[in-house]
Amino acid sequence: MKVAFDSGLPFALAHGGFQIQIEQTRCALARIGVDVDHMRWWDAEQRPDIIHWFGALNSEYVRHAHSKGIKLVLSELRTATGSRPAWMLGAQRLLTRAGRRLLPQSIVARIGWDIYQRVDSATALTECEARIMRDISECPPERLRVIPNGVEDEFFDTSPAPALDWLVCTATIHPRKRVLELARAAIIAQVPVWVIGRPYSEDERYHREFVEVARANPKWVRYDGGIDDRSRLAELYRGARGFVLISTMESQSLSALEAAASRCPLLLTDLPWARATFGVCAAYCPDTSDPAILARHLRAFWESDRARAQHFAPPRWTQVAEQLRDLYESLASTSR
Amino acid sequence: MRVLFDHANPFLLTHGGFQIQIERTMEAVRASGVEGECLRWWDDTQTGDLIHYFGRPSGWYVRHAGHKGLPVAFSELLTGLGSRRPALRGAQRLITAALRRLDSRMINERFSWEAFRLAAACVANTGFEARLMSEMFGAPAERVHVVPNGVEDVFFDRGDRKRGDWLLCTATIVERKRALELATAAVEARTPVRIIGKPYSEDDPYFQRFSGLVANHPQFLEHLPAIADRAVLARHYHEARGFVLLSTMETRSLSAEEAAAGGCPLLLTDLPWAHSVFGDDAIYCPLASASVTARHLRAFYDAAPQRPVPKPPMRWSEVGARFRAIYESVLRR
Numbered sequence: 067m068k069v070a071f072d073s074g075l076p077f078a079l080a081h082g083g084f085q086i087q088i089e090q091t092r093c094a095l096a097r098i099g100v101d102v103d104h105m106r107w108w109d110a111e112q113r114p115d116i117i118h119w120f121g122a123l124n125s126e127y128v129r130h131a132h133s134k135g136i137k138l139v140l141s142e143l144r145t146a147t148g149s150r151p152a153w154m155l156g157a158q159r160l161l162t163r164a165g166r167r168l169l170p171q172s173i174v175a176r177i178g179w180d181i182y183q184r185v186d187s188a189t190a191l192t193e194c195e196a197r198i199m200r201d202i203s204e205c206p207p208e209r210l211r212v213i214p215n216g217v218e219d220e221f222f223d224t225s226p227a228p229a230l231d232w233l234v235c236t237a238t239i240h241p242r243k244r245v246l247e248l249a250r251a252a253i254i255a256q257v258p259v260w261v262i263g264r265p266y267s268e269d270e271r272y273h274r275e276f277v278e279v280a281r282a283n284p285k286w287v288r289y290d291g292g293i294d295d296r297s298r299l300a301e302l303y304r305g306a307r308g309f310v311l312i313s314t315m316e317s318q319s320l321s322a323l324e325a326a327a328s329r330c331p332l333l334l335t336d337l338p339w340a341r342a343t344f345g346v347c348a349a350y351c352p353d354t355s356d357p358a359i360l361a362r363h364l365r366a367f368w369e370s371d372r373a374r375a376q377h378f379a380p381p382r383w384t385q386v387a388e389q390l391r392d393l394y395e396s397l398a399s400t401s402r
Numbered sequence: 403m404r405v406l407f408d409h410a411n412p413f414l415l416t417h418g419g420f421q422i423q424i425e426r427t428m429e430a431v432r433a434s435g436v437e438g439e440c441l442r443w444w445d446d447t448q449t450g451d452l453i454h455y456f457g458r459p460s461g462w463y464v465r466h467a468g469h470k471g472l473p474v475a476f477s478e479l480l481t482g483l484g485s486r487r488p489a490l491r492g493a494q495r496l497i498t499a500a501l502r503r504l505d506s507r508m509i510n511e512r513f514s515w516e517a518f519r520l521a522a523a524c525v526a527n528t529g530f531e532a533r534l535m536s537e538m539f540g541a542p543a544e545r546v547h548v549v550p551n552g553v554e555d556v557f558f559d560r561g562d563r564k565r566g567d568w569l570l571c572t573a574t575i576v577e578r579k580r581a582l583e584l585a586t587a588a589v590e591a592r593t594p595v596r597i598i599g600k601p602y603s604e605d606d607p608y609f610q611r612f613s614g615l616v617a618n619h620p621q622f623l624e625h626l627p628a629i630a631d632r633a634v635l636a637r638h639y640h641e642a643r644g645f646v647l648l649s650t651m652e653t654r655s656l657s658a659e660e661a662a663a664g665g666c667p668l669l670l671t672d673l674p675w676a677h678s679v680f681g682d683d684a685i686y687c688p689l690a691s692a693s694v695t696a697r698h699l700r701a702f703y704d705a706a707p708q709r710p711v712p713k714p715p716m717r718w719s720e721v722g723a724r725f726r727a728i729y730e731s732v733l734r735r
Contacts, residue, residue, distance in 0.1 A: 074410055077446035079466040085446065108440045110413035110421075122511070130415035133603035177512045267469030 067398045069095070070114035072105035073121050080266055082238050083320040084143060087215055088120050094216065094387035100394065116186075116394050125175035128184040137186040137397045144195045147202065149315035149337050149353075159202045166204070179203070186397050189213045189390075191318040194338040211393055214343070215318050216383035220300040221327035227304035232260040232288065233368065234306040234330070236299070236321035239265040239273045243313045244355060246276040249287045251312075251360035253279075257368045259310060260288040262299070303328035308367055311335070312351060312360060318343055323380040332378075333367040347378035405431065405729060406450035406472070408441035410457045416602065419656045420479060423551055424456045427477070430552060430722030436729060452522075452729055461516030473522035473732050477549075480531045483538065485651030485673050495538050502540070515539050522732040525549050525725075527654040530678040547728050550679070551656050552718030556636045557663040563640040568596045568624070569703060570642035570666070572635070572657040575601040575609045579649045582612040583692060584699075587648075589619045591696035593703040595646065596624040598638065639664040644706035647671065648687060648695065654679055659715040667709035669702040683712035 071092055077085045095102045106112060117131055118139040131138050147158070166179045174180050182188055182205035189211050190196035196212045199205040233252075237243035245261050252259040261280070265273035280289040293299045303309065309325035310333045316322075318339055322332055332348035334340040340348060349370065351363035407428050413421050431454075432438050442448055453467055455476040464474045483491065501509050510516050518524055518541035525547050526532035532548045535541040569588075573579035581597050588595040597616075601609035616623040629635045639645065645661035646669045652658075654675055658668060668684035670676040676684060685705070687698040 071444070072412070073443055074460070074463075076408070076441055076443040076463075078441070078448050079463065079470055079472075081446065088444070104442070104444045105412050105414075106440070106442070107409045107412045108407075108425075112412070112414050124410075127411060127415065130411070130602065133606070134415060136415075177509075266466060270469070 067101065067116070067394060068114045069100060069102045069116045069118055069394055070105045070112060071102060072117055072119050075121050081264065083215075083317075084120065086320055090216060090218065090383045091386060091390065094383035095390060098384060098387050098391060100387070100391050115398055118390075118394075122178060123181050123185070124178060125180055125184060128181065132184075138184075139393065139397070140181065140185040140188045142188070143191070143317040144198050145315050145317045147198050148192075148195050148317060148339055155198070155202065162202050163204070182206075182209075185209070187211065187393060189393070191215055192339050192342040194342045195317060211389070213386060213389045213393075214381060215320055215323055216386035217320075217323050217327040217380045218296055219382060220297045221303065221324045222382070223297075223300055223304070223328075225304075227301040230260075230302060230305040230307065232258045232306060233308045233310050233333075233364070234260050234262065234302055234325070235310045236262045236293075236325075237311060237313065238263050239270075239276055241272050242315060243311070246272060246279065247355045247357055247360060248310060248312055248364075249276060249279045249283070250357040251364050252286045253283050254357055255361035255365040255368070256286060257361075257364050258286050258288070259364075260302075260306075262290075262293050262302075264292040300324070300328055303330040306330055308333060310364065310367070314353065314355075316340070322348075326378045327380050329377050331367075331370075333363065344378050347376045403452070403729060403733065404437040404439070404450040406441040406448065406453045407438055408443075408453055408455045408459075420456070422656055426552060426554070426718050427456075427721065427725065430718040431725050432722075433719060434722035434726040436722075436726050451733060454725070454729075458514045459517050459521070460514045461510055461520060464517050464520040468520070473735075474517075474520075475523035475525060475728060475732055476517065476521055477525040477527075478531075478535070479527065479653035480534050481651045481653045483534060484528075484531050484653060484675055491534075491538075498538055521545070522735065523547055523728050525728065527551060528675055528678045530674050531653060547724075549721060549724045549728070550716050551654055551659055552721035553656075553659050553663040553715045554632055554636075554718060556633050557639060557660045558714065558717070559636075560640040560664045563637070565643050565666075565707070566641050567643055568594045569644045569646050569669075569699075569706075570596050570598070570638055570661070571646045571648075572598045572638075572660075573647060573649065574599050575612055576606070577608050578651060579647070582608060582615065583695065584646060584648050585612060585615050585619075585623050586692045587695035587699050588622050589615070590692055591700040591703070592622060593699050594622050594624075595699075596626065596638070596642070598626045598629055598635070600628040636660070636664060639666050642666055644669060644702060644709070646699065646702070648689075650689060652676070658684075662712040662715055665711040667702075667706040668712060669698070680712060683710070685709070 092102050116137045120141050123140055128138055166174055182203040187209050188205050190199055191214055193212055196210055239245055280287040303325045308331040311319055311322050312335050316339050334348050335353050336350035349367050453472050453474045458478045459476055467474050518539040523545050524535050524541045529548050532546045535546050536543050575581045616625045639661045644667040647655055647658055648671050652675050670684050672686035672688050685702050
């Protein structure tokens with residue numbers, strides 16, 4: 067059984083959690099003996115049995131893959147949709163279902179509203195994303211699996227780490243992650259926050275503004291860029307007073323899972339993905355950019371008794387790979 | 403100068419004119435002295451000065467490439483749009499303009515119209531499609547370029563070969579190319595036609611109907627699978643009585659230009675792309691019933707030996723030089 071990974075989002079253009087998810091999944095699958103390769107668009111000689119596509123997919127791709135006898139697994143992040151309030155999801159559900167039935171098939175295919183009925187299987191990271199795929203995208207439930215992100219083994223290390231009197235936030239420096247708002251809240255709350263991450267581009271105004279705020283307030287905001295050494299990052303999580311992520315939307319934050327594996331207390335935006343993943347094992351702050359409100363929650367989290375926090379143990383990548391292998395094997399053994 | 407080539411649809415899944423166009427363009431660009439490599443989506447260490455995308459990239463793609471200092475030029479085929487009737491195109495233009503004004507994230511992502519506005523260069527195959535890029539999608543005129551397909555040298559050198567009695571059609575066996583309709587018309591018109599090409603899948607019912615018809619009429623129909631050897635394919639063009647392509651839509655048919663390079667008379671569907679490329683050098687057939695098509699086929703068959711030789715198309719070496727000039731102009735900005 068040969069599996070090929072494909073995606074329309076080149077890693078050279080944007081780093082982030084999705085890249086780590088794809089890379090770690092591939093490495094873990096290879097470790098448990100699955101023959102997995104990357105799709106090379108220029109190579110007409112590749113012969114996969116299954117293509118596992120990451121990202122938004124078009125109908126033509128599915129049609130052509132099926133005409134070659136290749137099965138398709140779709141892993142799409144429904145980040146923006148999953149972060150919408152219930153009334154908006156309800157409206158979207160009505161609109162999408164009506165559109166799918168009333169618009170010409172060519173338009174439906176172009177918008178991608180028929181994708182979940184065409185692919186052989188789809189995976190969701192959380193139950194709330196699965197619900198979106200079932201209710202809005204009308205994915206047949208028997209083709210849908212919830213397979214969460216995994217965490218690298220380094221983050222489960224329990225050896226003691228130097229105590230760090232900082233809250234840590236690991237995120238791309240981008241408005242969606244609200245790191246600038248977090249920095250402003252940290253200054254108001256007088257809570258030290260260490261932000262770890264890179265921007266997509268150093269020229270972005272948001273990044274420049276964030277750097278200025280960090281430079282002007284080194285007592286409350288520490289920023290030295292990203293950390294590539296995963297063991298070092300795991301050690302920081304183990305020693306940190308807490309992990310903060312107040313982003314506007316997420317599918318299932320890898321850095322929050324890594325922090326949780328390191329038994330680091332979590333403060334997250336109160337969004338469905340976070341509740342679905344961590345439940346009572348995290349503290350939540352409202353979905354707002356208002357630094358004063360954020361500061362209140364940050365201060366309360368800083369002062370809370372972290373020893374009483376319940377711990378959440380995320381799966382390791384090998385466990386994720388085992389679930390995917392089962393999925394691939396079940397697809398390989400069935401005909402369309 | 404290093405160019406990264408990218409494309410959304412793996413060649414493994416689709417063969418056809420666009421694959422040949424991409425492969426030949428990459429070769430031609432490299433032959434013109436530009437360093438070019440295929441973009442490996444999983445390789446975050448890959449670097450370049452510019453991305454040449456075949457197809458239409460998303461706005462996300464162009465914006466993020468811009469963040470990394472990589473301008474994007476893209477070569478897009480507007481095959482379906484370009485083959486629509488003017489009234490339908492007019493309606494589509496109005497709808498597109500209204501939807502673009504909505505500035506909906508979902509619509510922008512799915513239709514990728516932003517790419518025309520954000521990209522450093524939009525490359526069309528014909529002047530007609532270049533105009534559509536600006537009129538329909540708001541591509542700034544100064545960033546729209548026309549670069550036709552090239553043809554390999556082997557197709558130009560006909561030597562002293564004599565033309566035979568068979569008309570030739572080279573096309574993927576798929577509804578859009580209307581090989582079955584051509585075969586039906588050929589039987590009715592009693593004109594021999596040789597069709598070279600393969601289906602996307604041999605299980606495709608359209609292909610099976612086509613194969614059945616060919617098997618029942620060997621005196622008028624011959625089907626050869628795709629020919630990889632370009633010299634052998636060139637010989638088929640050089641020895642054909644005429645070339646026929648009755649497809650419902652095209653951007654700029656490579657096979658028609660390969661036929662033209664060898665001086666083969668052309669019968670094409672009456673569509674804007676064909677007039678834009680061949681003008682009076684081809685004969686045109688309306689998109690019509692088998693009996694109407696049969697009449698045009700018969701008339702073309704009888705007239706082909708007296709037809710003037712079409713003007714020769716561009717060679718790939720010239721295409722490579724044109725792309726190099728576009729890349730240089732983008733990087734100078």
